[in-house]
Amino acid sequence: MYRHSLRLARPAVRSAPRVLRAAPSARGYSTGNNGNNNEQPKVDLKRLALGGAAVGLVAALAAGYARSNPTRLDGTPCVEVIETFGAPWEPVHAIEQDDPKDHIVKTLEAVEASAPPDGEHEAQTFLRDHWIRPSGGEGSSCVLQGGRVFEKAGVNVSIVEGKLSKAMQTHMRQEHDSIPISDEPLPYFATGISIVIHPRNPHAPTCHLNYRYFETADPKDPSKTLAWWFGGGSDLTPTYFYPEDAEHFHATLKEACDKHDPAYYPAYKKWCDRYFYLPHRKETRGVGGIFYDDLTSTSPIHGGKNPSQEDIFAFAKSASASFLPAYVPIVLRRMNTPYTPAEREWQLIRRGRYVEFNLLYDRGTKFGLNVPGARIESILMSLPETAKWQYMCPTGDVKGSREEELIKVLKEPREWVK
Numbered sequence: 001m002y003r004h005s006l007r008l009a010r011p012a013v014r015s016a017p018r019v020l021r022a023a024p025s026a027r028g029y030s031t032g033n034n035g036n037n038n039e040q041p042k043v044d045l046k047r048l049a050l051g052g053a054a055v056g057l058v059a060a061l062a063a064g065y066a067r068s069n070p071t072r073l074d075g076t077p078c079v080e081v082i083e084t085f086g087a088p089w090e091p092v093h094a095i096e097q098d099d100p101k102d103h104i105v106k107t108l109e110a111v112e113a114s115a116p117p118d119g120e121h122e123a124q125t126f127l128r129d130h131w132i133r134p135s136g137g138e139g140s141s142c143v144l145q146g147g148r149v150f151e152k153a154g155v156n157v158s159i160v161e162g163k164l165s166k167a168m169q170t171h172m173r174q175e176h177d178s179i180p181i182s183d184e185p186l187p188y189f190a191t192g193i194s195i196v197i198h199p200r201n202p203h204a205p206t207c208h209l210n211y212r213y214f215e216t217a218d219p220k221d222p223s224k225t226l227a228w229w230f231g232g233g234s235d236l237t238p239t240y241f242y243p244e245d246a247e248h249f250h251a252t253l254k255e256a257c258d259k260h261d262p263a264y265y266p267a268y269k270k271w272c273d274r275y276f277y278l279p280h281r282k283e284t285r286g287v288g289g290i291f292y293d294d295l296t297s298t299s300p301i302h303g304g305k306n307p308s309q310e311d312i313f314a315f316a317k318s319a320s321a322s323f324l325p326a327y328v329p330i331v332l333r334r335m336n337t338p339y340t341p342a343e344r345e346w347q348l349i350r351r352g353r354y355v356e357f358n359l360l361y362d363r364g365t366k367f368g369l370n371v372p373g374a375r376i377e378s379i380l381m382s383l384p385e386t387a388k389w390q391y392m393c394p395t396g397d398v399k400g401s402r403e404e405e406l407i408k409v410l411k412e413p414r415e416w417v418k
Helices: 002-009 045-050 059-066 104-114 166-173 243-258 264-275 309-321 323-334 341-360 363-370 376-382 402-411
Strands: 018-021 080-083 127-132 137-145 150-164 186-199 206-218 221-237 288-295
Touching: 104 137, 104 150, 104 323, 137 376, 150 376, 186 221, 186 323, 186 376, 206 309, 221 243, 221 264, 221 309, 221 323, 243 264, 243 288, 243 309, 243 323, 264 288, 309 323, 363 376
Parallel strands: none
Antiparallel strands: 018 080, 127 137, 137 150, 150 186, 186 206, 206 221, 221 288
16 A cells, blocks of 8 residues: 555654653543653744744654554553654654754744743643554644643644445545445545644634545455545634735745646635635635645546656645745734734634534544544544634624624635735
8 A cells, every 4th residue: 555655754763762651641541741841942933934844744654654563552541652852753753853843843832932921821832642543543642722822732643544334435435536335344544634723812813734645445455555545735714814914824835836736726725715614604714725635646637647646745745844834924923912802702703613614514523523433532623722602793793893804805715826
């Protein structure tokens, strides 16, 4: 299967991991951190804002899982965990890189640590939680909660394999026509990374990223791949509309797309606007970004050029690598903007819309919740820590208000780059 070829992208381990004892977890599964919650990373934020690859997608993930003897945890409190101090480890090494500018978790921790004291919230670091899926697979969920800059931020890496029942095959085929239908359970392999960030300041937008790879295998010969595809994208969800933020975000994504195919950005921008839409509210979730799914060599967008699997993987890596330069400068620009209690109230109302989309329409959430042995904590990591529903909320209807300005944009998606 293709996942075995991803081993070529695995970085060399330069130092041996260190074994630490994790603190007991009240949640009943393993937890770990950087060994010192009070130690804040010292990182050049300006350098982080200007460049850096987000994750290189999931190359190292699948490589690590394909190894014959991967590290595993037993999912109980007070188990041993591995702290690598930057040395690659599966599957965490997809987000634990030696160079801080390429490290999403440490980048976000550095932004968090840079915020001045507000008299109410302490700067937080990520809880690192490595988990095992008993029916096949593993992953790492990194979550920061209650911070000064980030009220909640999550980086979730997962590697899952198992078998799709005929009913599940039929259900998935509605959105993935490359899925073959078999009377026998169909072996599958899926790996991906998901990031959702909910800043505390209403003027700093929420951001979401997901990139994934999926393949099915012949039930009689699991080494034979029957179908494969890549999917993913990232999008921006502001509470208050700043056109320059939307323009910067989209321009950065377009630059990443154009390196591989100039047809990608305009098509995937429109797909994003269609996908992140709440029909019961008649508005988009945010100002969009890019979204694509079921991308294979023979996808119509390629116009018969039939790029290789490696070519499409290279695009996925470039697109995911645009995350930090697309989003971090916006956070740095907005995170200290003064705001009022009324603006905070509007933020909570808008977060309610975010929750509505994720629970009612999001494919990934619905797929995850329907997979046997689903890990609910990781699937629902995307939800904000706080949200609000107010009956007949009038705020967005006030003529000439900034809240009305946002609603107009959400009801009529715009083109952000030429």
